[in-house]
Amino acid sequence: MKFIKFILIFIILFSLSGVNAEDNDKRNKITKNLRCLICQGQSVYDSDSEFANSLKIVVEKKLQEGLSEDQIYEYFKIKYGEWILYDPGLNKNTYILWLLPILIFLIGGAIIYKSFIVKK
Amino acid sequence: MKNKILPFLVIFIFGIIFFIFYKGLEDSKIYTPDANTKKEIPVFNTKEFFSGENVKSSSIFELDKIYLLNIWSSWCVPCRQEHPFLMNLNLDNKLNIIGLNYKDSFKNAENFLKELGNPYQEIFIDLDGTIAIEWGAYGVPETFLIYNSQIIKKYIGPLNQELVNEINLLIK
Numbered sequence: 001m002k003f004i005k006f007i008l009i010f011i012i013l014f015s016l017s018g019v020n021a022e023d024n025d026k027r028n029k030i031t032k033n034l035r036c037l038i039c040q041g042q043s044v045y046d047s048d049s050e051f052a053n054s055l056k057i058v059v060e061k062k063l064q065e066g067l068s069e070d071q072i073y074e075y076f077k078i079k080y081g082e083w084i085l086y087d088p089g090l091n092k093n094t095y096i097l098w099l100l101p102i103l104i105f106l107i108g109g110a111i112i113y114k115s116f117i118v119k120k
Numbered sequence: 121m122k123n124k125i126l127p128f129l130v131i132f133i134f135g136i137i138f139f140i141f142y143k144g145l146e147d148s149k150i151y152t153p154d155a156n157t158k159k160e161i162p163v164f165n166t167k168e169f170f171s172g173e174n175v176k177s178s179s180i181f182e183l184d185k186i187y188l189l190n191i192w193s194s195w196c197v198p199c200r201q202e203h204p205f206l207m208n209l210n211l212d213n214k215l216n217i218i219g220l221n222y223k224d225s226f227k228n229a230e231n232f233l234k235e236l237g238n239p240y241q242e243i244f245i246d247l248d249g250t251i252a253i254e255w256g257a258y259g260v261p262e263t264f265l266i267y268n269s270q271i272i273k274k275y276i277g278p279l280n281q282e283l284v285n286e287i288n289l290l291i292k
Contacts, residue, residue, distance in 0.1 A: 037258060038258050038259060051249075054248060054249030054250055054252065055253055057248050057249070057250050058250050058254075061250065079253070079254075079256040080256055107133070111126070111129070115126075
């Protein structure tokens, strides 16, 4: 009987810590993708400012309310604007940002093609 | 032919890069949010400062009245600077000034009000700063002008005479 109790306690303990770790992982991931707006070059995860600490609590609450990661990003985007996200979406303000690397890659490829392959 | 295009292309690309960086120099490095966009006020639950009763945000802000929500704290030095301006605004009685006490202890906040006066009609508490986040605030002090459940204007940082004049113009 004692042995069964022992095992039961173990199972419960381990299953609980598993849940916790998963939650923390998600919270950490989200806060790493949010910019601390009043700090310089820090994410919310890295910062210990009043603003960042409150934001961490809000993320935690939203996760408990059952919001998905994207929904939380959307929520903060409405409150604080696109700038709070480290990973900006593709829109009319950011299309150069997204298309420039592809453009440079294509131009570079063209130069290489012209100067090396066509020569042969 | 090919030798002519390549230098031109290089100069052209460097020209673009130079232009982007040069434009970037002119931009302010401090992020200023679009403070003028009209937004609906958020929904939240809070507690009344003196009585400690639970309050819903929908019961605080009535339609057709002008509200000034001020986020303040006793530990915040700029809040001390702007306090006289809030007291002045309160004299007109056209505005309903609402206080949101940010991450503060009751005792310190009470002493702050005793010392400098209480311009607020109602005060609510935000112990962990989450309500300020709901409002899209950055810290203390921050002030919101509200009419018909819409945020008309947002002031980040302490109020001064210039901003008080602006508020007086807006609420006329």
